[in-house]
Amino acid sequence: MSQTILVVDDSPTVVKFLSFSLKGKGYDVLTARDGMDALEKMSSLETSVDLIITDLNMPNLDGYGLIEAVRESQEHQETPIIILSSEEGVEDRERGISAGASSYLVKPFKSTLLLTEVSKYLN
Amino acid sequence: MAASDKVQAKIQREIFELTTSIAGLVASFKKLKRPLAESHEKVPQATDQLDKISEQTEAAAHQMLDQIEQITQREDELIKGTEHLKAKIQAGESEEAVRMIDKIAEMANNNLNDAYMIMDSLQFQDITAQQMDHAASILEDIETKLDTILDAMGDSVRSDRAARVAPKTRAYDPHADLFDRKTNQEDIDSLFDKKQQ
Numbered sequence: 462m463s464q465t466i467l468v469v470d471d472s473p474t475v476v477k478f479l480s481f482s483l484k485g486k487g488y489d490v491l492t493a494r495d496g497m498d499a500l501e502k503m504s505s506l507e508t509s510v511d512l513i514i515t516d517l518n519m520p521n522l523d524g525y526g527l528i529e530a531v532r533e534s535q536e537h538q539e540t541p542i543i544i545l546s547s548e549e550g551v552e553d554r555e556r557g558i559s560a561g562a563s564s565y566l567v568k569p570f571k572s573t574l575l576l577t578e579v580s581k582y583l584n
Numbered sequence: 585m586a587a588s589d590k591v592q593a594k595i596q597r598e599i600f601e602l603t604t605s606i607a608g609l610v611a612s613f614k615k616l617k618r619p620l621a622e623s624h625e626k627v628p629q630a631t632d633q634l635d636k637i638s639e640q641t642e643a644a645a646h647q648m649l650d651q652i653e654q655i656t657q658r659e660d661e662l663i664k665g666t667e668h669l670k671a672k673i674q675a676g677e678s679e680e681a682v683r684m685i686d687k688i689a690e691m692a693n694n695n696l697n698d699a700y701m702i703m704d705s706l707q708f709q710d711i712t713a714q715q716m717d718h719a720a721s722i723l724e725d726i727e728t729k730l731d732t733i734l735d736a737m738g739d740s741v742r743s744d745r746a747a748r749v750a751p752k753t754r755a756y757d758p759h760a761d762l763f764d765r766k767t768n769q770e771d772i773d774s775l776f777d778k779k780q781q
Binding site: 517549568573 | 705711714762773
């Protein structure tokens with residue numbers, strides 16, 4: 462059974478690009494346009510999400526808020542979360558760590574780098 | 585009261601009214617000064633941001649065109665290669681045919697890598713969209729400042745426009761940049777590795 466990755470980004474281009482790259486490697490991909498949408502989709506899912514890839518700057522609920530909410534839930538305390546953001550300041554990275562992210566990739570990124578990062582958490 | 589006293593009182597009253605009116609004007613101009621100065625500072629910011637978008641979209645487009653050029657050159661070679669391959673197979677030169685198949689596979693693989701690189705380059709759309717949102721928010725800020733000036737001048741343009749256009753929610757990184765990378769991935773990874781230890 463293939464593993465499921467939730468991609469959360471308000472840019473349709475990034476969502477399409479990530480979906481294409483990840484589906485090409487055999488992963489199932491779910492998408493959400495912001496943190497709130499992601500939480501709603503996760504709560505209505507019958508299967509669990511194996512990994513989350515999220516942007517930081519998003520309307521309604523940003524990436525930090527999403528990570529904190531995910532870490533508070535029993536079910537997803539251990540789910541790997543990769544931040545994908547154009548924010549590359551030390552403060553952003555440290556805030557990402559404190560919120561509970563597993564990795565942080567800076568946009569624009571190479572798809573090979575992202576796939577390597579994903580394969581670190583999913584076999 | 586003597587006639588001259590009446591005239592003097594009238595002059596005094598008019599001078600007082602004039603002074604009050606000038607004081608009011610000075611206060612109004614002071615009120616205008618700040619939004620005008622802020623607008624003056626923000627216009628170049630918005631212009632710089634738009635110039636950056638123009639430069640970065642151009643660079644990204646050139647990068648992609650270079651990769652497409654390489655792909656099409658390889659495709660030409662592939663087409664010619666398959667014709668030669670067919671001839672070699674028909675002539676029974678299997679060793680040469682195998683060598684050509686390896687070469688064709690290598691070119692196809694390079695094309696695949698270049699296609700992925702083009703896809704990576706297409707992220708410029710996300711980055712420049714954020715840069716445009718930043719420029720738009722600067723322009724919206726200028727608009728607000730100009731509205732303040734119009735309000736101070738007793739103009740009702742602002743309320744008419746505000747009623748027409750709902751403000752757009754913008755979520756963007758003001759530092760988003762396609763090429764100007766300030767940190768490398770190794771530094772970021774080491775920060776996360778330390779956390780996990």
